[in-house]
Amino acid sequence: MGLEGEATDAEVVRAVLAGDVERYAVLVRRYRERYARYASRMLGSRDVAEDAVQDALVRAFDRLADCREPDKFAGWLFLILRNRCYAEQRRRQREGRPLDEADEMFAAPDRPDGAYEQVERTHALERALQHLTAEQREVFVLKHTEGLAYEEIAGVTGATVASLKMRMHRAYDRLRELMKEHLE
Amino acid sequence: MRTIGIAITLVLGTTLAGGLGAQDVQALLDRRVSPEVQRAVRDIAADAAAHGLPVDPLVQKAIEGGAKGVPGDRVIAAVRALAGRLAEAKEAVSEAGVAAPSGDVVEGGADALNAGLSRSQVGELVRVSQPPQDPGLTLRVAATLAALGVPAAQALQLVQGMISAGRSPSDLLGLPGQVQAGVARGATPAQAAAGLARAAGGPPPGRAPDWVPPGQRKPHNPHKP
């Protein structure tokens, strides 16, 4: 998977495991942004997502010897990040943190044609997503933000396609309810 | 005597783990176990086969005993005891509604009984192990949990919880290791199992994806007008 002249993930992983710690920066650079969007949507905040991505990258280093297939480092890193996101969400639930205080996640792009409604709707959906269960939010994000097929999501999450669809369909209903003013 | 031995082995259809053929099995038996013990084991095995029980585990147990230098009479006693457990396991599994269980499931049931689970618990585990679950695997995992010191009822509960949370057989296979990790951190086996049962409701650990991870492709939007 490496570009011409660039080391593959597997080569870098092996080098790091052999002791060349500084080479890990290659993997950090390569993958820092790849899952940022997923983490932001799952956690409802870009800042919290950034912490999660940072922690996941460090943890991936700590556990690098556990990476069974070094040429699939990216997928493995995703799993670590995913677990971190779930842990963060569980922690928030225990602490009773109100969801409405999710930070502003993105700057609304300037829409010269004044499509204020569209921007409002996008904000509303982001807030509504935080009111879903973590599993519902995840299947929605993986399918509609990240563009994965149900089979791919099943492969990542370990759930069956049937149970994913059930979750998603409940999510659709809940989102409709939460967004009713914005959808008319 | 040797020919009869091979013939019976072939009839019983043994291919042990590792894909050994009947002749290899016979060679192992010869090396490890005296002719008298072999005769006794074959009788027990023939009887077991007549009752529809798997024979491989009996032969395997005899080979194990021989390798460990166990006296002949104790090998025979162990093989007989195992045959008894297999019979009991087959009954328990049949009571749970599986009319003709595979040898693997019966073996798993025998492991579970050996580890201290009751017949009804064995039956319960078989009942909840509908596809994609594998009842033989489920039973063995429960047996291993019990061997780790998790009380039988709790092992059952943990496994059932994982299955109803939609976890894969592979996730189940990882349970003993997780209980052990919990024990290493200072919990009792029961506490570690309870912790896992609570987490079972949560998201599965997942598998490293084979596909291109998120973000590397243009989002698929089927709704472009």
Added chain:
Amino acid sequence: MMGYHPLVKRLLDGELSLAELPPELRAEGEEALRLLGAVDRAPVALSPLLDERVMAAVRRHAASPAHRAWQWLNTPREVELRLRLRPWTVWAGALAAAAGLALLLGRPAPAPERGLATQVRIGSRDSVFVRFVLYAPGARRVAVAGTFNQWDRSAAPLVPAGTSGVWTTTLALPVGQHQYAFVVDGARWVVDPAAPAVDDGFGRRNSIVAVTAQGAHTL
């Protein structure tokens, strides 16, 4: 407000197009598409300082004694086992091998040998490489025997990893559960105290290792 009609949900899933909806569901379908239209797919940019923060943490972790000990476990070399063991008691247990060792250290050691089996990497599709480790400083020969090799005492010898008294070998095992025990000096059968054990029917016990395809679960 009611939930979406099942056909509209299939539209949302991308299994149907708007044109394929019956006319009476068209409006609901358009509303649903407005919902999807609100999904923000813009990439999220993280702070440029993130790289340096990660590498700073990585350098700190790499320099810690616990990490150096962990590196040793994965690359056998000559080392003083006694010195390296101590940091593992505080290791976070992310590495199951360390968890096994912490378990060992938690027990007083009446038995002179300590062992564990850790999974290291995927072999072929159906088998996984499993590393067996035994601390047996007084031993002359060590082997592992189990259901995967017909309990053959000579099939899977362990080799010393340096002069520390640690013996190790790596075997390709099929996915599933296996029973095993270590054989010291050809005659003494030693169960793995870091693994669950079951009655072997002969008055002794066998250890169990659960081998999974992901290689992520060890005993």
